[in-house]
Amino acid sequence: MTTLTMAKAINAGLRRSLASDDKVVLMGEDIGKLGGVYRVTDGLQSEFGERRVMDTPLAESGILGTAVGLAYRGFRPVCEIQFDGFIYPAFDQIVSQVARMHYRTRGAVKMPITIRVPFAGGIGAAEHHSDSPEAYFAHAAGLRVVSVADPQDAYTMIQQAIACDDPVLYFEPKRRYHVKGEVDELTPLDDARPMGTAKIVTSGSDVTLVAYGPLVQTAKDAAVAASDEGVSIEVIDLRSLAPVDFDTVVASVRKTGRLVVAHEAAQSGGLGAEVSASITERCFYYLEHAPVRVTGHDIPYPPAKLEQYHVPDLDRILDGVDRVMDRPNSLTGVED
Amino acid sequence: MDEIHLGELHLGDIDTVQLLTPEGSRLSDARYDAWVADVGDEQLLALYEDMVVIRRIDTEATALQRQGELGLWPPLLGQEAAQVGSGRALRRDDFVFSSYRENGVAYCRGADLTDLVRVWRGTTASGWDPYAINMATPQVIIGAQTLHATGYAIGVQNDGSDAVAVAYFGDGATSEGDVNEALIFAATYSAPVIFFCQNNQWAISEPVKLQAQRPVAERAPGFGIPSVRVDGNDVLAVMAVTRLALDRARGGGGPTFIEAVTYRMGPHTTADDPTRYRDASEVETWRAKDPIARLAAYLSERGLLTDERSEAVSAKADAVAAELRAGCIALPDPEPMAVFDHVYSTAHTGISRQRDHYSRYLRTFVGDDTTPSAALDQHDTLHQQDRKAS
Numbered sequence: 001m002t003t004l005t006m007a008k009a010i011n012a013g014l015r016r017s018l019a020s021d022d023k024v025v026l027m028g029e030d031i032g033k034l035g036g037v038y039r040v041t042d043g044l045q046s047e048f049g050e051r052r053v054m055d056t057p058l059a060e061s062g063i064l065g066t067a068v069g070l071a072y073r074g075f076r077p078v079c080e081i082q083f084d085g086f087i088y089p090a091f092d093q094i095v096s097q098v099a100r101m102h103y104r105t106r107g108a109v110k111m112p113i114t115i116r117v118p119f120a121g122g123i124g125a126a127e128h129h130s131d132s133p134e135a136y137f138a139h140a141a142g143l144r145v146v147s148v149a150d151p152q153d154a155y156t157m158i159q160q161a162i163a164c165d166d167p168v169l170y171f172e173p174k175r176r177y178h179v180k181g182e183v184d185e186l187t188p189l190d191d192a193r194p195m196g197t198a199k200i201v202t203s204g205s206d207v208t209l210v211a212y213g214p215l216v217q218t219a220k221d222a223a224v225a226a227s228d229e230g231v232s233i234e235v236i237d238l239r240s241l242a243p244v245d246f247d248t249v250v251a252s253v254r255k256t257g258r259l260v261v262a263h264e265a266a267q268s269g270g271l272g273a274e275v276s277a278s279i280t281e282r283c284f285y286y287l288e289h290a291p292v293r294v295t296g297h298d299i300p301y302p303p304a305k306l307e308q309y310h311v312p313d314l315d316r317i318l319d320g321v322d323r324v325m326d327r328p329n330s331l332t333g334v335e336d
Numbered sequence: 337m338d339e340i341h342l343g344e345l346h347l348g349d350i351d352t353v354q355l356l357t358p359e360g361s362r363l364s365d366a367r368y369d370a371w372v373a374d375v376g377d378e379q380l381l382a383l384y385e386d387m388v389v390i391r392r393i394d395t396e397a398t399a400l401q402r403q404g405e406l407g408l409w410p411p412l413l414g415q416e417a418a419q420v421g422s423g424r425a426l427r428r429d430d431f432v433f434s435s436y437r438e439n440g441v442a443y444c445r446g447a448d449l450t451d452l453v454r455v456w457r458g459t460t461a462s463g464w465d466p467y468a469i470n471m472a473t474p475q476v477i478i479g480a481q482t483l484h485a486t487g488y489a490i491g492v493q494n495d496g497s498d499a500v501a502v503a504y505f506g507d508g509a510t511s512e513g514d515v516n517e518a519l520i521f522a523a524t525y526s527a528p529v530i531f532f533c534q535n536n537q538w539a540i541s542e543p544v545k546l547q548a549q550r551p552v553a554e555r556a557p558g559f560g561i562p563s564v565r566v567d568g569n570d571v572l573a574v575m576a577v578t579r580l581a582l583d584r585a586r587g588g589g590g591p592t593f594i595e596a597v598t599y600r601m602g603p604h605t606t607a608d609d610p611t612r613y614r615d616a617s618e619v620e621t622w623r624a625k626d627p628i629a630r631l632a633a634y635l636s637e638r639g640l641l642t643d644e645r646s647e648a649v650s651a652k653a654d655a656v657a658a659e660l661r662a663g664c665i666a667l668p669d670p671e672p673m674a675v676f677d678h679v680y681s682t683a684h685t686g687i688s689r690q691r692d693h694y695s696r697y698l699r700t701f702v703g704d705d706t707t708p709s710a711a712l713d714q715h716d717t718l719h720q721q722d723r724k725a726s
């Protein structure tokens with residue numbers, strides 16, 4: 001076991017992938033000499049050279065479009081999008097090309113492309129630097145979407161994403177880049193928890209609380225706070241947003257009878273809607289209360305001084321827990 | 337531009353317009369002198385003052401960031417001449433679409449000083465009203481504004497006006513699809529737009545060589561747009577080429593591409609550490625071409641920049657900096673319910689419901705003095721109006 005920050009864990013995972021497969025190439029803006037604006041790729045260009053770790057022109061559509069060509073040629077590109085809000089210029093290449101190439105070519109062409117995206121807020125950044133665009137991609141068939149919440153998963157899942165023959169969007173919660181955790185670098189990848197699965201991070205019996213990425217820690221904190229009030233919360237880190245590991249969530253909800261889904265992205269059409277609907281379909285007779293979503297508002301990510309009122313915090317999650325528990329909460333007495 | 341000789345695989349070099357040398361000597365130039373013939377001593381001194389004031393604004397904002405008053409600041413240190421020379425060439429009814437670094441242009445357009453820092457302090461998503469100063473709010477998405485400028489210019493054309501739209505962007509931006517698409521649209525419709533590229537040599541850590549194998553100015557002719565390369569640290573030359581481009585656009589001549597060759601002397605933003613990717617010696621080379629020093633040298637040589645005048649300019653810069661600081665520090669934090677403001681221009685039931693729920697949630701904390709209940713009361717009133725409206 002080593003203690004690493006999430007940024008260093010991803011760096012270590014990338015290094016391993018680069019070292020073990022010479023078809024892996026990294027590409028992105030400022031990832032070479034600078035080591036990325038978050039230093040996630042620090043030192044990799046000096047170690048593997050400019051052809052393996054490429055500083056690209058400032059063109060996101062260009063990055064993804066050339067990655068398609070590289071993949072055609074048998075390479076495994078790992079593209080860094082510098083910030084969440086800058087993925088949109090590449091959206092066309094991702095959803096029109098990357099996502100459907102395997103389907104369109106009836107399996108002849110693989111797109112083992114990993115797209116790394118530092119995402120979400122909480123760092124007081126300027127506009128376009130705090131978006132949570134995961135739902136756009138979860139909606140596009142052909143893509144796998146994951147989000148990591150701790151250094152161990154960050155380390156293993158980046159390698160799994162790169163090894164995967166499907167395209168993977170790999171969302172990195174930037175406000176957790178510098179948080180440290182234990183990382184086991186020795187367990188072989190094949191023995192590690194598979195990429196498409198959820199993980200129970202706190203077990204409990206009253207409420208199932210589903211979160212991913214930046215909100216997993218907040219959800220764990222909420223579970224601790226709730227237990228002081230006698231409520232036992234089971235926290236699930238979804239890890240994979242497409243596909244969602246519903247079996248794990250279903251098993252938990254059949255036990256607890258109550259579901260809260262928390263995410264930072266806007267509510268409408270988000271992952272919370274997907275999880276709530278699917279669980280309602282599968283667990284209707286087990287539910288003691290309708291699933292409740294605690295999410296960012298349906299607004300563009302607000303300026304820094306307002307983000308605390310947008311990003312769900314521990315209190316807002318607990319209010320959602322109170323709702324499913326039929327305890328006094330902010331909507332008590334409201335018929336809506 | 338020289339011929340491109342395919343036989344010898346030779347690509348010619350484009351020359352750079354310069355009217356003031358780095359040492360401050362005035363060069364005569366048959367093509368461009370006429371465009372600044374009316375710039376008299378007082379106007380030269382005014383350009384000097386602008387550049388000094390803008391540098392002072394930049395230094396003050398950088399200091400405010402270091403002191404924790406601003407979340408971030410993108411310095412323009414070194415790019416004063418490119419911004420003032422072009423900014424001061426514009427007419428009131430021309431319209432500017434810029435990136436985040438054009439605070440000098442915003443100053444020339446008459447932006448309120450406090451408006452320059454609102455966004456970076458994180459209190460609002462935009463500083464000024466674009467129609468008040470005919471300048472769009474700064475663009476963070478690289479290159480997107482070049483299309484906006486082109487569309488605005490097409491609108492100007494439709495309206496039969498002779499105003500011009502100007503898009504400011506960096507050398508890195510020229511790699512983006514949007515910029516290339518803007519060039520195509522502008523050429524197709526012969527739109528009255530100026531593409532003003534400040535080639536400051538770097539896009540964060542990436543040197544211009546990574547974006548362009550040839551001088552950036554050479555790209556536009558391939559789209560059917562004439563271009564000119566100008567010494568971006570020479571305020572007079574920048575003014576001359578901008579005026580020429582404005583004149584072409586006003587007269588129906590269509591778009592022009594200007595590459596102002598300059599240098600970003602500081603970091604990309606206050607979050608950046610340029611020592612990781614560039615040599616100190618490079619910065620020193622460019623320091624010798626400082627835009628303010630060269631105009632000062634020229635003015636002093638001619639006896640125009642007296643001690644008295646210099647002091648007056650410094651005093652003005654100090655006053656502006658003090659006003660900026662005071663305005664910045666006095667900016668109040670926004671009220672929580674402001675997160676819901678202006679998402680839509682007309683009532684939207686989805687947002688109304690979320691807003692209502694969130695205010696109920698905040699009310700559960702009333703009594704606990706972190707929640708401003710007056711703001712919630714005000715919100716409730718607004719909300720009632722909204723309900724009636726929808």
Ligand SMILES: Cc1ncc(C[n+]2csc(CCOP(=O)(O)OP(=O)(O)O)c2C)c(N)n1
Binds near residue numbers: 082
């Ligand atoms: C679409 C997009 N991609 C990436 C970024 C991140 N980013 C911000 S500024 C910058 C460099 C821009 O360089 P350049 O266009 O030369 O302008 P300069 O900052 O030098 O004025 C980058 C990569 C962004 N803001 N937008």
